[in-house]
Each structure stands twice: as structure tokens, then as C-alpha cells.
Amino acid sequence: MAGIYIHIPFCKSKCRYCDFTSYPGKIGLADAYMACVYKEMKLRAAELKDKAFDTVYFGGGTPSVIDPMSIVGCLNMIRAEYDLRKDAEITLELNPGTIDAEKVSVYRRAGINRYSIGLQSANDAILSDLGRIHTSKDFTIACKLLGEVNKSADIMIGLKNQTVRDIFDAIDLAKESGVSHISMYALTPEDGTPMYSDYLNGELPDADEVSEQYEQARKYLSSLGFERYEVSNFSKPGFESRHNLNYWRRGEYIGFGVSASSFMCGRRFTNTSDLDDYIKCIMTNYYPVVDDEKIGEEDARFEMVMLAFRTAEGLSLAKYKNAFGTDFPVDFFEPLKKNVRYLSCDNGRVRIKDEYLYVQNQILMDFLH
Numbered sequence: 001m002a003g004i005y006i007h008i009p010f011c012k013s014k015c016r017y018c019d020f021t022s023y024p025g026k027i028g029l030a031d032a033y034m035a036c037v038y039k040e041m042k043l044r045a046a047e048l049k050d051k052a053f054d055t056v057y058f059g060g061g062t063p064s065v066i067d068p069m070s071i072v073g074c075l076n077m078i079r080a081e082y083d084l085r086k087d088a089e090i091t092l093e094l095n096p097g098t099i100d101a102e103k104v105s106v107y108r109r110a111g112i113n114r115y116s117i118g119l120q121s122a123n124d125a126i127l128s129d130l131g132r133i134h135t136s137k138d139f140t141i142a143c144k145l146l147g148e149v150n151k152s153a154d155i156m157i158g159l160k161n162q163t164v165r166d167i168f169d170a171i172d173l174a175k176e177s178g179v180s181h182i183s184m185y186a187l188t189p190e191d192g193t194p195m196y197s198d199y200l201n202g203e204l205p206d207a208d209e210v211s212e213q214y215e216q217a218r219k220y221l222s223s224l225g226f227e228r229y230e231v232s233n234f235s236k237p238g239f240e241s242r243h244n245l246n247y248w249r250r251g252e253y254i255g256f257g258v259s260a261s262s263f264m265c266g267r268r269f270t271n272t273s274d275l276d277d278y279i280k281c282i283m284t285n286y287y288p289v290v291d292d293e294k295i296g297e298e299d300a301r302f303e304m305v306m307l308a309f310r311t312a313e314g315l316s317l318a319k320y321k322n323a324f325g326t327d328f329p330v331d332f333f334e335p336l337k338k339n340v341r342y343l344s345c346d347n348g349r350v351r352i353k354d355e356y357l358y359v360q361n362q363i364l365m366d367f368l369h
């Protein structure tokens, strides 16, 4: 089974930390852009006719900022041109400051059955400092509008003036609002964003402090029944994101829209992140791909290990052998020997021990030949 990703690169305004492909000043291009996304889907359909898809993910940017009928149009196109399974997980990323009852009703009729909501913090002063357009109350209202449906909340840690209590408050607010999945990410101060000045000024917590925040939040989430299934993702049992699990299991996916990435038939390819170039390419019947790489076997082995080690389920030894015809303990003998105290192995799976999952990058470096 494979996934479909659609990138909607429009936002009401730019958050101070944002390094994603989003164009706050270009929302007027949304209709033309979506027409190009439909066309890109149509262009790709023939070569993907033998693939079955069981997840669709609208990410951004802010998918909830555009006309909801454009989301309906995308799903109609997908259902018409692709083999989308009846029980597909269909997720829409949503900013609490951008929805109303009418939009929710259109989403529901279109078959959206999962929402990923950008809460980030329950502290309005922190939300304002991040440049978010919503308050914590807007989040509560959005969740009420959405009602009884599979909801996820994004929460950030490592923020300026953020206490562990603030993080617990965000978790509490998400839980009280009926959320069954929480993605918890540490702020990455990206060069070129306004937030980077705060980092240079020493106003952000250091790596040890963030690591401590993460650990306390992880324990708190666990006490509330949100179990970690990937380093940044926590859910109630059965509410793991199928779309993202597919990424970590090295499953195939196709991405549409500006900056969207794909992994199909052993190739990884990425669309241009320039909106004008994207539109021009599609209008002239060219794929807007700027990077296209066939993944060699060596890289494929490392990818499988690296992705699986992000997850609590870890790497299946049988799956590895089935994919490459060789044994993981033989292929990675040296790094395994060096890191044996950080790993556990049972039921045919190798995983990073719970207490080391957050610092996995240092471990993974040894597996990179």
C-alpha cells in the first residue's frame, strides 16, 4: 500500500520560526495552483495505475486556508484516477485560526476522516511570540467544530520562556479537546527565520534543557495513555498515523504540489519549491521535478534501518532479509557491536531502547557506512 501527499503552500501569515514552503502573500494564486495540482495528478495517473493507495495527506502551508471545494476537487480527482482504498485514512492539516462550521461540513462530506491541528502551545503569549495567528481558545473551538473524529495536535517544545508546566498545559488542552494523537517537535531554529535571532541571542533553551523537557513530556503523555510509537509521535492505541507509519516503514508515496517529495519504484524525487516554476512546468506539461535519484542498494539498507530506528516497533529482521536477501546482524556487525548497549532485540525486531530514542542521531551515525 502507498500514500498520497498534497502540499498546499498558502498561509495567512508567516510564523516566526517557519522554514516550510509557504507563501503567505500569494493566496490569490490558490485557484490557479490547485488547477495545476489536479493536472499533475492526471499526468502521473497512468504510470501509477497498478498501485493501491490507502492514505491521503493534505499538508502545508495551511490546507485549511484555501477554498474547501479545492480539497473536494483533489479527492474527486484521486478517486477517479487512482486506486484509493475505501477505508483510506484521509488527513487534513488545519490551523485553528482558519476554520468555520461550513468548511468542516464540506470536509466531512468529502471524506476527510483525520485532522492534524497546529496547537503548538496553550500559552497565548508563546503563541503570539511564535507568530501564530490563533489563540488556545481557537484550538478548543476548532476541536468542538470538528466533533467526534480522529484528531491530532502538534505541540512544540524548546521555545523561548517555555516551562515544563506550559508543555503539560498544551498536552492537557489537547486531551480535554478529544485529541487521540500528539506530535511533539522541538523547535529547530533555522537560519534566515526571525526566530534565528532569538537563538543567536541565547534566548532559547539549550539542547540539554530541551532533552529534559522532552523526557518529562514523554512520561506525562504516557501517564495519560499516549504511547510513543515514533520519536516525535504519541497516540492512544490504534490511533497511530497510518500515513506517517508508511514513511517510516519505507513504503512508497507520491507527492503532488510545490516542494512535494515522492518515493516510488526505488526512486526518490522532489518537486521544485518555487511556486512560479511549479505552475510554469505543469502548464507546459512537464513534471516539476528538480531532484530525482535512484536509490542504490547500500543506501536502501541504511534508509530502512534509519527509518525503522525512529520507531518504537524498530526494525523487522525478516523484512530486512526479505528486502535485501542478507542478514542485518551480518551487514551491520561493527555498528551493532559498538552500540549494543543502546539496542534491544526481541520477537525478531531490533530497536533503540526507550531511553535512547531521543538521541538516536548519534547512534545512527555509526550505521551510516
Ligand code: SF4
Pocket (backbone or CB within 6 Å): 010, 011, 012, 013, 014, 015, 018, 019, 020, 021, 022, 060, 061, 062, 095
Ligand atoms: S502555519 Fe505552518 S506553514 Fe504556515 S507559516 Fe506557520 S508554521 Fe509555516
